[in-house]
Amino acid sequence: METAKVTGERIKSYLSTGKRFDGRKQDEFRDITIETGISEKAEGSARVKIGNTEVIVGVKLSVSEPYPDSPNKGNLMVTSELLPLSSERFESGPPKFPAIELGRLIDRAIRESKFINLEKLCIKEGEKVWSVFIDIYSINYDGNLIDAAGIGAILSLKTAYLPKYDQENEKVLYGEHTDQKIPLSEELPIVITSHKIGGNIIVDPTIEEEDVSETRITIGGSVEGKLFSIQKGGIKEITVEEMDKLLEMNDNARKKVYSQIKKYL
Amino acid sequence: MTFKRSDGRGIEEMRPIKAEVGVVPNADGSAIFSFGKTVAIAAVYGPRKMHPQHQQDPEKGKLRCNYNMLSFSVDDRIRPGPSRRSTEISKITEWALEPVLLIEKYPNLVIDVHINILQADASTRCAGINAAALALAHAGIPxxxxxxxxxxxKLDKQLVVDVDKEEEDFEEGEGSTDIPITMTPEGDITHIQLDGKISIEELKEVVQLAKKSVKKIYEVQKKALKESVKL
Structure with missing residues (x-):
C-alpha cells in the first residue's frame, strides 16, 4: 500500500521539529542484524536486516573469458531481484528500473573502490579469468534496500572462498572449496543513502519515509572519508549548502554503521 | 608544474560547445548539443495523452526520457536496444530535468524526451541533458x-572541466574520477553522480567548479533559444 498523503504530511511536520516516527535521530540507523554463510551452495553469502528490511546476498564464482578491454582482469557482475515475496509492491517479470539501479549502485561502489583485486582473479591472460557474481535478493522491504544490499555484498565477498579449479579439464569443482579467499583490499566501500524530506536530511528511511523522500543521494565511501561513487535520485533539487551538510551526515552514519558491522568482517 | 591536458585545454576550459534548437521538424521541440566530438540530439513529443491509460496520473504529468546511444557512436559497436546503463541514464535524466519543469500543469499527460547520442567522446549524459533541457524549452513546456x-x-589530483574519453581513461596516480553534475543557473544541484575516488573536501571543490562552469553552458543554451525566435 502506498503511504497515505496525511501520513506523509505528518512525517514532514514531525521532521521539522527533529523527530521521526520511530523515535530515531536523523542520522541514526535502525538495528542492523547480520548473519553470514547462510547458503551452502554459494561461495559466500550473507543475510542483512536493517530494522524490518531484509536482504540476502550471495556470491558465486565461475571461470569464463575476460572482457576484451580487460584481458588480465576477472569479471564482476552485480544484479538484484526485488522479489514479489518481499513486498506487495513488487511484481514478477523482467527487472524494472529500481532493481536495475540497485545492482548498478552496488556494482559501482565495489568496482570504483577497487575492493576486489580483479587482476589477481586472472587465471590465463586473455583466456581464462574468475567471474564474480554478486546477486542481491530482497526478502522483506521496509525501506533502505540499497544500504542493506551494500553491507550484504561486502560481507559475502569477505566470507567467500574460491572453489577448486581443475586446470586440465577446465572445470570448476564446486563444493570442493579451497582455503583461498577472494583477493580484497583494505579499503572497504560502505554504501550509505541520505534522503531529503522537506528541508531535513535523514539516513536509513523506513518505507513511509522513503515514499515522501524528495531527493536521495547514495554514496559509496570508506570509513576514512574517501568517496568512490555517488548517485543522486529523486525529483527535487538540492542546494550546495544542503549538499555540504548531507556529506558530513553521510560520513558520520558510515562510521557508525562500520562499528556495528566490523566484527563480521 | 602546471597540469597539461592531452588536448592542450586549460583546466577550466570546456571543449567547443555547440547548441542549436529546432533540428527535428516533426517534434514539438528539439535540440542538438555538443561538447567537442560528443554530440547529442534530443526531441520532445507532447504533452500528449498517456498510454497505457493506467499510467495516467491525475495530479501531474509525467516526464519520460529515453537515452540511447547509436550503435556506431563509439569504437566498439554497441548492441542496439536498451541496456542496464542506458535505462539508468534515462531515469537520471528525468530526475535532472524534473525539478525545473512545471509538470503539474499537465495531469494525465506525458512528455516524451528522446535523446540519442550520435557520437560519443565521454560526457554523453551531460550533453544529452543539455540537449533535452533545450528541447523542452523549445517545445514551449513551462x-x-x-x-x-x-x-x-579529477585526474590524479587535478580537477578539470568537461572530461573527454582520453581523460576518462586516465590511469596515472590516483587515476580518473568522473563527476557529472547538473545544476540550475542559480547553482542548485538537480543531478550528481560520481565514479572514482575523492575526499569530501575535494568534492566540495568540484561542486563549486561545476557551479562556475554551468553558467557558461547556460549562456550558450540561452543564445541558441534566442536565435530560434525570429524577431
Whole structure:
C-alpha cells in the first residue's frame, strides 16, 4: 500500500521539529542484524536486516573469458531481484528500473573502490579469468534496500572462498572449496543513502519515509572519508549548502554503521 | 608544474560547445548539443495523452526520457536496444530535468524526451541533458529555468572541466574520477553522480567548479533559444 498523503504530511511536520516516527535521530540507523554463510551452495553469502528490511546476498564464482578491454582482469557482475515475496509492491517479470539501479549502485561502489583485486582473479591472460557474481535478493522491504544490499555484498565477498579449479579439464569443482579467499583490499566501500524530506536530511528511511523522500543521494565511501561513487535520485533539487551538510551526515552514519558491522568482517 | 591536458585545454576550459534548437521538424521541440566530438540530439513529443491509460496520473504529468546511444557512436559497436546503463541514464535524466519543469500543469499527460547520442567522446549524459533541457524549452513546456550539465574530472589530483574519453581513461596516480553534475543557473544541484575516488573536501571543490562552469553552458543554451525566435 502506498503511504497515505496525511501520513506523509505528518512525517514532514514531525521532521521539522527533529523527530521521526520511530523515535530515531536523523542520522541514526535502525538495528542492523547480520548473519553470514547462510547458503551452502554459494561461495559466500550473507543475510542483512536493517530494522524490518531484509536482504540476502550471495556470491558465486565461475571461470569464463575476460572482457576484451580487460584481458588480465576477472569479471564482476552485480544484479538484484526485488522479489514479489518481499513486498506487495513488487511484481514478477523482467527487472524494472529500481532493481536495475540497485545492482548498478552496488556494482559501482565495489568496482570504483577497487575492493576486489580483479587482476589477481586472472587465471590465463586473455583466456581464462574468475567471474564474480554478486546477486542481491530482497526478502522483506521496509525501506533502505540499497544500504542493506551494500553491507550484504561486502560481507559475502569477505566470507567467500574460491572453489577448486581443475586446470586440465577446465572445470570448476564446486563444493570442493579451497582455503583461498577472494583477493580484497583494505579499503572497504560502505554504501550509505541520505534522503531529503522537506528541508531535513535523514539516513536509513523506513518505507513511509522513503515514499515522501524528495531527493536521495547514495554514496559509496570508506570509513576514512574517501568517496568512490555517488548517485543522486529523486525529483527535487538540492542546494550546495544542503549538499555540504548531507556529506558530513553521510560520513558520520558510515562510521557508525562500520562499528556495528566490523566484527563480521 | 602546471597540469597539461592531452588536448592542450586549460583546466577550466570546456571543449567547443555547440547548441542549436529546432533540428527535428516533426517534434514539438528539439535540440542538438555538443561538447567537442560528443554530440547529442534530443526531441520532445507532447504533452500528449498517456498510454497505457493506467499510467495516467491525475495530479501531474509525467516526464519520460529515453537515452540511447547509436550503435556506431563509439569504437566498439554497441548492441542496439536498451541496456542496464542506458535505462539508468534515462531515469537520471528525468530526475535532472524534473525539478525545473512545471509538470503539474499537465495531469494525465506525458512528455516524451528522446535523446540519442550520435557520437560519443565521454560526457554523453551531460550533453544529452543539455540537449533535452533545450528541447523542452523549445517545445514551449513551462519551466522555472533551464538546467545545464557538465562533467568535472579529477585526474590524479587535478580537477578539470568537461572530461573527454582520453581523460576518462586516465590511469596515472590516483587515476580518473568522473563527476557529472547538473545544476540550475542559480547553482542548485538537480543531478550528481560520481565514479572514482575523492575526499569530501575535494568534492566540495568540484561542486563549486561545476557551479562556475554551468553558467557558461547556460549562456550558450540561452543564445541558441534566442536565435530560434525570429524577431
Amino acid at each position: 519551466m522555472k529555468n533551464l538546467v545545464s550539465s557538465v562533467s568535472i574530472g
